[in-house]
Amino acid sequence: MNALPDVDRERAVELVQQAYADGRLDPAELERRLERALTATSARDLEPVVADLPDEVVRLTTTGGRVTRAGDWQVPRRLIVDSEYGGARLDLSRAHVPYGRVDIELRLTYGGAVIILPAGASANTDGVRTAWGRVACKAPGRPRPDTLHVRVTGELTYGRLTVRAARR
Template identity: 75%
Template structure:
């Protein structure tokens, strides 16, 4: 039997809460599913709790090119970027972000990433693992009331990640 990891359990709880916020679940179903998610003993039990809920991950990828999003673009609640050798630049400063929190997962073997946050936004990079690369975050680390909070996770064996707030 596969045990449940803390990130998997947290993700299931987030999906259930988001489904409730989106009007897909009533209060009784929210309570029932949260209890199941928090007490699941195996990954199979946990998967059954969220099997019918949408997992709204937008996936972008590149082998050797660039992944760039700048200007006026719609930011998804969850974004995953996979890149072997390329570079990533996400400029959120002028983007449309209808969420208080977004999750960005980066899997970059040799490339690097720059994420520019809107003024006043915060970022948590505690979930980023690097071997020979580095992580520099100049944004606040704790969420601020009414501000955007970006939770960044991923792996950078040889890459670098830089996060800063917009200068405008």
């Protein structure tokens, strides 16, 4: 089992504190969640602490260009990629992913997408619809303990989706 990185714990504490500041948590709930966040030993322990708090959503929109993310980038809990004529290439293999589960929604009319996962990660593409394209997921479909699970949803009308692990 991998040790929980301090950045993950700090992010959970920030989300809990923000929820309290926004009036979504009472003092007793704040205390309970902070204790759980500070004593968590894995991403699985940490996930219930923030699961019902507002998701961090990032929306990437383009009309005809390609959306590309690679290298050392911060992956949000929820990512929406919206493009009429462009595609997407999302490489999570060296990215910072502070969550145990990430949701990616694709809205691509004429473009395709490639999602590259870190070693050991799993993905579920059951929520992806396509009219003339195809979906190929070469990663395990069921979540595994203490590893990243990516849930991909959305619509690729004329494009195809490939989800695979990073090449060594």
